[in-house]
Amino acid sequence: xxxxxxxxxxxxxxxxxxxxxxxxxxxxxxxxxxxxxxxxxxxxxxxxxxxxxxxxxxxxxxxxxxxxxxxxxxxxxxxxxxxxxxxxxxxxxxxxxxxxxxxxxxxxxxxxxxxxxxxxxxxxxxxxxxxxxxxxxxxxxxxxxxxxxxxxxxxxxxxxxxxxxxxxxxxxxxxxxxxxxxxxxxxxxxxxxxxxxxxxxxxxxxxxxxxxxxxxxxxxxxxxxxxxxxxxxxxxxxxxxxxxxxxxxxxxxxxxxxxxxxxxxxxxxxxxxxxxxxxxxxxxxxxxxxxxxxxxxxxxxxxxxxxxxxxxxxxxxxxxxxxxxxxxxxxxxxxxxxxxxxxxxxxxxxxxxxxxxxxxxxxxxxxxxxxxxxxxxxxxxxxxxxxxxxxxxxxxx
Amino acid sequence: xxxxxxxxxxxxxxxxxxxxxxxxxxxxxxxxxxxxxxxxxxxxxxxxxxxxxxxxxxxxxxxxxxxxxxxxxxxxxxxxxxxxxxxxxxxxxxxxxxxxxxxxxxxxxxxxxxxxxxxxxxxxxxxxxxxxxxxxxxxxxxxxxxxxxxxxxxxxxxxxxxxxxxxxxxxxxxxxxxxxxxxxxxxxxxxxxxxxxxxxxxxxxxxxxxxxxxxxxxxxxxxxxxxxxxxxxxxxxxxxxxxxxxxxxxxxxxxxxxxxxxxxxxxxxxxxxxxxxxxxxxxxxxxxxxxxxxxxxxxxxxxxxxxxxxxxxxxxxxxxxxxxxxxxxxxxxxxxxxxxxxxxxxxxxxxxxxxxxxxxxxxxxxxxxxxxxxxxxxxxxxxxxxxxxxxxxxxxx
DNA sequence: GGGGCTTGTGAGAGCGCTCTCAAGGATGTA
DNA sequence: TACATCCTTGAGAGCGCTCTCACAAGCCCC
Numbered sequence: 001x002x003x004x005x006x007x008x009x010x011x012x013x014x015x016x017x018x019x020x021x022x023x024x025x026x027x028x029x030x031x032x033x034x035x036x037x038x039x040x041x042x043x044x045x046x047x048x049x050x051x052x053x054x055x056x057x058x059x060x061x062x063x064x065x066x067x068x069x070x071x072x073x074x075x076x077x078x079x080x081x082x083x084x085x086x087x088x089x090x091x092x093x094x095x096x097x098x099x100x101x102x103x104x105x106x107x108x109x110x111x112x113x114x115x116x117x118x119x120x121x122x123x124x125x126x127x128x129x130x131x132x133x134x135x136x137x138x139x140x141x142x143x144x145x146x147x148x149x150x151x152x153x154x155x156x157x158x159x160x161x162x163x164x165x166x167x168x169x170x171x172x173x174x175x176x177x178x179x180x181x182x183x184x185x186x187x188x189x190x191x192x193x194x195x196x197x198x199x200x201x202x203x204x205x206x207x208x209x210x211x212x213x214x215x216x217x218x219x220x221x222x223x224x225x226x227x228x229x230x231x232x233x234x235x236x237x238x239x240x241x242x243x244x245x246x247x248x249x250x251x252x253x254x255x256x257x258x259x260x261x262x263x264x265x266x267x268x269x270x271x272x273x274x275x276x277x278x279x280x281x282x283x284x285x286x287x288x289x290x291x292x293x294x295x296x297x298x299x300x301x302x303x304x305x306x307x308x309x310x311x312x313x314x315x316x317x318x319x320x321x322x323x324x325x326x327x328x329x330x331x332x333x334x335x336x337x338x339x340x341x342x343x344x345x346x347x348x349x350x351x352x353x354x355x356x357x358x359x360x361x362x363x364x365x366x367x368x369x370x371x372x373x374x375x376x377x378x379x380x381x382x383x384x385x386x387x388x389x390x391x392x393x394x395x396x397x
Numbered sequence: 398x399x400x401x402x403x404x405x406x407x408x409x410x411x412x413x414x415x416x417x418x419x420x421x422x423x424x425x426x427x428x429x430x431x432x433x434x435x436x437x438x439x440x441x442x443x444x445x446x447x448x449x450x451x452x453x454x455x456x457x458x459x460x461x462x463x464x465x466x467x468x469x470x471x472x473x474x475x476x477x478x479x480x481x482x483x484x485x486x487x488x489x490x491x492x493x494x495x496x497x498x499x500x501x502x503x504x505x506x507x508x509x510x511x512x513x514x515x516x517x518x519x520x521x522x523x524x525x526x527x528x529x530x531x532x533x534x535x536x537x538x539x540x541x542x543x544x545x546x547x548x549x550x551x552x553x554x555x556x557x558x559x560x561x562x563x564x565x566x567x568x569x570x571x572x573x574x575x576x577x578x579x580x581x582x583x584x585x586x587x588x589x590x591x592x593x594x595x596x597x598x599x600x601x602x603x604x605x606x607x608x609x610x611x612x613x614x615x616x617x618x619x620x621x622x623x624x625x626x627x628x629x630x631x632x633x634x635x636x637x638x639x640x641x642x643x644x645x646x647x648x649x650x651x652x653x654x655x656x657x658x659x660x661x662x663x664x665x666x667x668x669x670x671x672x673x674x675x676x677x678x679x680x681x682x683x684x685x686x687x688x689x690x691x692x693x694x695x696x697x698x699x700x701x702x703x704x705x706x707x708x709x710x711x712x713x714x715x716x717x718x719x720x721x722x723x724x725x726x727x728x729x730x731x732x733x734x735x736x737x738x739x740x741x742x743x744x745x746x747x748x749x750x751x752x753x754x755x756x757x758x759x760x761x762x763x764x765x766x767x768x769x770x771x772x773x774x775x776x777x778x779x780x781x782x783x784x785x786x787x788x789x790x791x792x793x794x
Numbered sequence: 795g796g797g798g799c800t801t802g803t804g805a806g807a808g809c810g811c812t813c814t815c816a817a818g819g820a821t822g823t824a
Numbered sequence: 825t826a827c828a829t830c831c832t833t834g835a836g837a838g839c840g841c842t843c844t845c846a847c848a849a850g851c852c853c854c
Contacts, residue, residue: 041588043840054804059842067802084588089566090496091840093487094809101545101566108531130527134505137546141559146566147546148498149534162538169486169498169543191438191481304731334701336733440810451834456812464832488810491839 042085051079062087102140102357103148103166104133105159106176109273127329128299128346129176132197135350136174143358145171152179160184167192172357175199177241193360195353198243201369206360208353208371212243215342215375216250219296219324222340222377224258227322227384229293233263235280235306237272237298244272244298247326251296263292270302277305285313291321294383300325300332300341307335307382318384328378337381344375439482448476459484499537499754500545500563501530502556503573506670524726525696525743526573529594532747533571540755542568549576557581564589569754572596574638590757592750595640598766603757605750605768609640612739612772613647616721617693619737619774621655624719624781626690630660632677632703634669634695641669641695644723648693660689667699674702682710688718691780697722697729697738704732704779715781725775734778741772 044062048055053072060068061076068076079085093099106129137147148170152159159180167173172193180188182200189204201207223229234251237244248264255262267284270276277297284291291310297303303325310317317323317337325332328343352371360366379385441459445452450469457465458473465473476482490496503526534544545567549556556577564570569590577585579597586601598604620626631648634641645661652659664681667673674694681688688707694700700722707714714720714734722729725740749768757763776782 041840045840055841056804056806056843057802060803063842069802072802084584086561086565086588088491088840089562090487090490091809092565092842094485094491094811095840095842097809097842099487099566103543126527126531127524130523133546134523134548137548141547144562146500146563149530149544149546150538151531151534164483165486165541166543168483168489169496187481191483331728331731334728334732438810442810452811453813453834453836454832457833460812466832469832485810488839489812491841492810492812494812494839 041088042083044085044087047076047079047083047085050083051075099169099171100143100145101148101170102136102145102172102174102354102361103150103170104136104174104176105150105152105163105166105179106133107154107178108151109154109271127301127331128327131329131346132176132350132353135347136354137350138347139351139354140358143354145354145358163188172361174353174357177243178238193357195357195360197349197353198241200242203369206356206366206369206371208349208356208373209243210342210344210349210375211372212246212375213250215326215344215377216247216296217254218377219326219340219342220251220254222379223294223296223322223324223383224255224260227294227318229260229322231261231263231292231294233268233292233295235277235295235297235302236264236269237302239269241272241298247298261292270298270305272299272301274301274305274308277302278309279305281306281309282313285309291315294322294324296324298326300327300329300339303339303341303382304331304335307337307339318382322384323382325382333380335382340380340383340385341378342375343378345373349373438485439480441482441484444473444476444480444482447480448472496566496568497540497542498545498567499533499542499569499571499751499758500547500567501533501571501573502547502549502560502563502576503530504551504575505548506551506668524698524728525724528726528743529573529747529750532744533751534747535744536748536751537755540751542751542755560585569758571750571754574640575635590754592754592757594746594750595638597639600766603753603763603766603768605746605753605770606640607739607741607746607772608769609643609772610647612723612741612774613644613693614651615774616723616737616739617648617651619776620691620693620719620721620780621652621657624691624715626657626719628658628660628689628691630665630689630692632674632692632694632699633661633666634699636666638669638695644695658689667695667702669696669698671698671702671705674699675706676702678703678706679710682706688712691719691721693721695723697724697726697736700736700738700779701728701732704734704736715779719780721780730777732779737777737780737782738775739772740775742770746770 044055044058048058051058053076057068057072058076058080061073062080089099093101106126108126133147133149140147148166150162150166152162156162163173163180163184167188170192172195173188175185175194175196177196177198182202185194185196185199185205186202188194189202194205196205196207198209199207220232223232232251232255234248236248239245251264252262267289268280270280295303295306297306303323306323307317310321310323315321323339325339325341326344327346328339328341329346332339332341352373356366356371441452441455445455448455450473454465454469455473455477458470459477486496490498503523505523530544530546537544545563547559547563549559553559560570560577560581564585567589569592570585572582572591572593574593574595579599582591582593582596582602583599585591586599591602593602593604595606596604617629620629629648629652631645633645636642648661649659664686665677667677692700692703694703700720703720704714707718707720712718720736722736722738723741724743725736725738726743729736729738749770753763753768
């Protein structure tokens with residue numbers, strides 16, 4: 001687990017919590033057609049005048065400083081509430097040199113229709129990203145930070161301007177896999193704190209990943225030792241994805257220990273997506289390629305597509321071919337057969353990423369450039385284990 | 398479809414796109430241990446000095462104004478590139494009175510473990526929200542806007558301070574279902590442009606929804622006319638969700654036309670989640686309640702839980718009971734049997750929400766307070782239609 | 795009762811941009 | 825050559841905050 005403050009840091013700034021814009025009060029007329037009055041936005045000067053104090057005092061009360069006497073404080077809080085004042089974030093940020101915003105960037109697939117309507121919302125292959133982001137968001141909330149969410153299209157090869165723009169709007173950046181090249185990351189990280197997820201550490205940025213090596217190793221051993229697979233294919237993700245490369249290497253090395261044959265290569269390359277997985281299998285079957293005993297996919301999404309394509313061609317999983325994934329996204333438990341996979345602590349990855357980034361923003365120098373979180377093999381039906389079998393496979397250290 | 402500019406509005410501001418922080422250039426040393434130089438952040442003054450011009454000229458070049466001569470422009474662009482300058486978003490926002498940020502708020506379930514490990518990542522019930530947000534984000538990107546993402550815990554009954562804080566950091570707000578009471582929305586909307594999704598329109602905010610009425614009506618007619626269901630249960634979402642209330646009403650009215658019995662009420666109330674759906678079914682079965690011919694669920698997530706609970710108790714779907722959902726989230730196509738549901742144009746909902754909000758931010762007064770997007774019944778296996786049947790059911794106007 | 799404290803408050807200088815306004819130089823017209 | 829006009833550039837105000845510093849008031853002690 002990631003250490004987290006149960007109480008927000010801003011608990012001290014309690015004036016903020018009680019006085020601002022009372023959105024939770026009694027009912028008001030909701031449908032009256034009266035148009036919004038186009039008053040100029042309120043400033044701290046309006047509040048100060050209304051309360052009969054200086055703007056410095058208003059600022060002090062709003063930021064929970066100890067100094068103002070109760071009487072002054074009350075006057076200010078009353079004025080704030082009566083006027084419905086909300087301080088401007090940009091002005092605060094400019095003055096205090098802290099935006100309380102971190103930017104999160106992920107790479108998304110184009111909206112073009114995929115090969116198969118079953119996988120129509122190709123955005124679904126972002127389930128992993130979404131769950132990570134949720135973890136980031138919750139951790140950020142504990143510190144009063146918010147997420148500035150942006151994405152880079154998969155075929156956008158010059159994301160620099162967009163990312164530079166985000167850097168200007170935030171205090172630090174969280175980059176998902178394959179958003180920027182390592183060189184680009186270094187250049188960015190020289191200007192602003194950067195943490196990457198499932199990427200590569202650089203001299204200036206920290207990377208956070210699940211334990212690809214341990215997880216994939218346990219999974220392959222399970223396939224070989226328990227299910228006696230004599231041939232295993234690795235269906236990779238993007239060729240330039242560090243995670244996929246690492247997973248591939250472990251498959252090779254582990255299989256080699258048992259003299260098990262590994263099949264991989266250009267024909268066995270998906271794009272981390274269900275569509276990609278299905279396309280690979282269909283192409284192989286069309287060309288008459290025989291299926292191996294097991295197909296280890298680079299992630300769950302790919303495995304979903306593999307499952308679908310195999311079953312549509314009359315193959316039985318796990319009878320004819322065993323299929324495994326990686327990540328344990330929620331849907332892995334809803335397919336038939338349920339997917340055997342490696343469970344990553346997805347939300348924790350996000351939370352830890354934020355915590356590290358936060359400490360960098362606070363001026364601490366991270367002592368590790370690469371953080372690895374433990375994972376766990378989860379055996380279910382798709383590898384041939386009975387559905388009733390124990391849900392988790394103890395990690396061999 | 399939602400109208401969208403293919404070309405970003407900022408295409409004119411091309412200097413920005415070409416000069417800033419060249420993250421896409423040639424490779425640099427990625428792992429050299431040399432620490433980041435802790436230089437003070439660059440400002441427009443540094444650029445001006447380096448280029449031998451005034452800050453006004455730098456600003457002009459950066460914002461793509463026509464005036465500066467090519468020579469001056471080049472000098473500035475070179476200085477920007479050499480220094481790796483990124484303008485500060487807060488200062489820009491303060492001066493130009495535009496942050497180019499919209500805040501998006503959704504309500505999320507607590508992290509507490511659910512009843513059943515199959516639904517362990519309860520966050521999965523946010524698939525709908527995630528896909529909407531993706532639509533928002535893509536539409537926003539076309540206008541140079543970014544998303545400030547935040548959430549409110551499901552049991553947080555005073556989200557006011559958090560939301561006020563977000564209002565200060567953004568130009569407008571997009572609220573998902575059940576984030577704020579209608580009164581709270583009005584108060585907020587008097588200060589800042591607000592669009593709600595699947596909520597209620599107010600005098601000051603615009604709401605965007607799928608066509609609950611048409612969609613649910615078609616679905617119920619399908620169950621009655623094609624599958625001759627004589628009793629239909631409506632498994633509702635949160636009691637205070639406008640969408641759920643509307644869907645319930647339509648189920649009742651449509652069934653009444655055919656003299657079909659509708660079952661609903663406190664015992665048939667989920668929380669839009671798989672866990673909630675499973676819990677309801679288990680409780681009913683435990684208490685000896687007989688199942689109706691069909692269960693129409695308030696959303697897909699609930700239907701997933703219902704499917705799971707029924708099958709675990711030995712019921713056959715659709716043989717014994719037919720089950721339907723609403724939304725057509727991606728996983729609906731991956732369960733067995735595939736889920737019959739009402740397809741909402743989820744991503745379009747998000748895109749349209751942004752477009753409306755953007756026009757409000759631009760000062761336009763929306764001419765509609767309530768926008769409804771068409772939906773479509775999708776018949777699959779869970780209602781008893783063969784899996785091979787045509788994937789979509791033409792909407793009867 | 796005066797000097798030294800502490801404590802609460804206000805004045806005002808930035809923070810890093812954008813944009814108005816005026817000045818200067820180049821060009822055109824009489 | 826003198827003067828009006830256009831185009832480019834620079835000076836500087838202002839955006840709405842935070843925070844430092846100086847001051848005023850109240851308190852203590854001798």
